Amino acid sequence: MMQSKLYISSPINALLEGFYQNDITIDMLREKGDFGIGTFNNLDGEMIALNGSFYQLDLDGNAHLVDGSMKSPFATMCHFQPSLTDEVMEPLSYGSFEKRLRQMLPSDNMFYAVHMTGSFKSVETRSVPRTENYRPLSEATNDQKIRFFYDVEGHLVGFYTPSFVPSINVPGYHFHFIDHSFSAGGHLLRCEPERLDIRLQIFFSMELTLPKTLDYLTASFARNAEKDLEKAER
Ligand SMILES: [Zn+2]
Numbered sequence: 272m273m274q275s276k277l278y279i280s281s282p283i284n285a286l287l288e289g290f291y292q293n294d295i296t297i298d299m300l301r302e303k304g305d306f307g308i309g310t311f312n313n314l315d316g317e318m319i320a321l322n323g324s325f326y327q328l329d330l331d332g333n334a335h336l337v338d339g340s341m342k343s344p345f346a347t348m349c350h351f352q353p354s355l356t357d358e359v360m361e362p363l364s365y366g367s368f369e370k371r372l373r374q375m376l377p378s379d380n381m382f383y384a385v386h387m388t389g390s391f392k393s394v395e396t397r398s399v400p401r402t403e404n405y406r407p408l409s410e411a412t413n414d415q416k417i418r419f420f421y422d423v424e425g426h427l428v429g430f431y432t433p434s435f436v437p438s439i440n441v442p443g444y445h446f447h448f449i450d451h452s453f454s455a456g457g458h459l460l461r462c463e464p465e466r467l468d469i470r471l472q473i474f475f476s477m478e479l480t481l482p483k484t485l486d487y488l489t490a491s492f493a494r495n496a497e498k499d500l501e502k503a504e505r
Pocket residue numbers: 308309317445446447458459
């Protein structure tokens with residue numbers, strides 16, 4: 272039996288400071304799970320892992336299978352073993368979808384992995400541009416590129432993080448989207464689902480690794496993580 276533990280490769284407050292380089296490779300992330308999301312060193316696109324395949328969603332939203340030697344400054348991973356299911360059977364506005372998400376969890380104070388697969392009237396995603404170190408994430412995302420998908424089938428891969436750990440991971444839901452042909456996607460901004468199969472995994476524990484970089488070791492984290500994340504991720 273594989274461990275059912277959530278893995279977070281670095282606290283997100285390091286990313287918020289603009290520490291975009293770490294020594295964690297995709298091969299190392301693969302040992303922590305077959306399912307996850309994150310980014311690459313120098314914020315070079317959005318990362319999505321599904322069924323053990325890792326993709327880079329570049330600035331234009333195009334998907335590329337990634338090399339195991341590529342590195343990531345931030346990723347959340349798990350061995351996906353869902354125990355709860357739900358479904359969306361009728362078209363939902365983005366507002367109703369958000370409401371559904373809020374009602375879906377048995378408790379708001381746990382971590383969850385969430386896989387949704389189905390069809391969407393529309394999906395709006397973004398990707399981040401390659402960025403040099405020390406440019407805070409909340410500024411780097413000013414140059415994000417937005418992509419729209421219409422009448423598309425695909426996957427939402429993501430996690431729910433309780434609100435009390437905003438310096439560790441993005442509070443609330445954080446999804447990355449990839450279409451069913453694995454050709455394009457990005458970090459989810461909005462969507463209007465028509466039909467969804469939803470599978471959830473609940474976590475009672477998590478593993479967090481801390482970066483060994485000089486930047487991280489000598490940083491003083493004064494930033495308001497919650498405020499910066501709201502700007503960078505929503
Ligand atoms: Zn993201």
